[in-house]
Amino acid sequence: MPIQIPADLTIVTLRDSGRELPQRFTEAYARTLLQRASELLQARADIAFRAGTCERVVEEMPAGTRSDVVDDAGYHFLSAAHRAGSGVRVLLVDRVSRPELGGESVAQTRVCLVPYGADVGSTSRFLAHEFGHLLGLDHADAARREGPGQERQAAAWMRNLMNSGALHPDAELTPDQVRQARSSDLARRFGGP
Ligand SMILES: [Zn+2]
Structure with missing residues (x-):
């Protein structure tokens, strides 16, 4: 049996000067993204x-x-206004000011933020990456240094689910990352080792 973590979904539409702004997320699409992200992490x-x-x-x-x-x-405001229940909460918003808000700091709140993306594959990988942060994983390339001799390492980072840039379609986790995620505070709440 996998470790099973409950994920609540909150679709947040912004209102500006009394007018609701566009929101492209639907409940069905949000649930599809969650299912795909979950399948990815269950497989790895x-x-x-x-x-x-x-x-x-x-x-x-x-x-x-x-x-x-x-x-x-705004992310800090929303994550305080919509706290996680026993598991995690995913805030789905139409647009954000920069690609990854919250990022490595979200493990404490157990709340992550996903901006709308029309592509199911890349958007669900983004959600899986955010779940990785909730499971205590930092960016794989956090120790990146400039200079020669890092080409092979850089190629491995680019295939990793916790790469800080674009995510590879076959994004993987190393055995160390799997161990770390499964023994995180979040995983241990739900039966992790
Ligand atoms: Zn990240």
């Missing part, structure tokens, strides 16, 4: 993310944050 680490609740909310961003997209301050 025997950790599954099971669909919990799915809700839609409308939020007006507070002063000091951008009101038209979710920026870093």
Whole structure:
């Protein structure tokens, strides 16, 4: 049996000056992404993310944050307003101010953020990468240095699910990463070793 972690989905539509902004996520698409991300992590680490609740909310961003997209301050506001239950929470928003908000800092809140992407493959890999952070994994290339002799290492990073850049279609996890994820605080809540 895989470690099974419940994942609640919250589709957040922004409201600006009394007007709701576009939101392309549907509940069906959100559930599809979760299923695909879960399949990916189950195949590599025997950790599954099971669909919990799915809700839609409308939020007006507070002063000091951008009101038209979710920026870093907006992510902190949303993750405080929509806390994780027993497992994790995925906030699905239409647009963000930069590609990866929260990133390596999300393991404490157990809340991650996914901007809309029309491609199921790349968007579900992005979600699986965010789940990797929730499982305590840092970027594989965090120790990247400039200079010669790193070509082979760089090629391995580019195929890794925790690469900081674009994610390879066959994105993999190393045995060390699998061990680390399965013994993370989050995995241990749900029966990890
Ligand atoms: Zn990341």
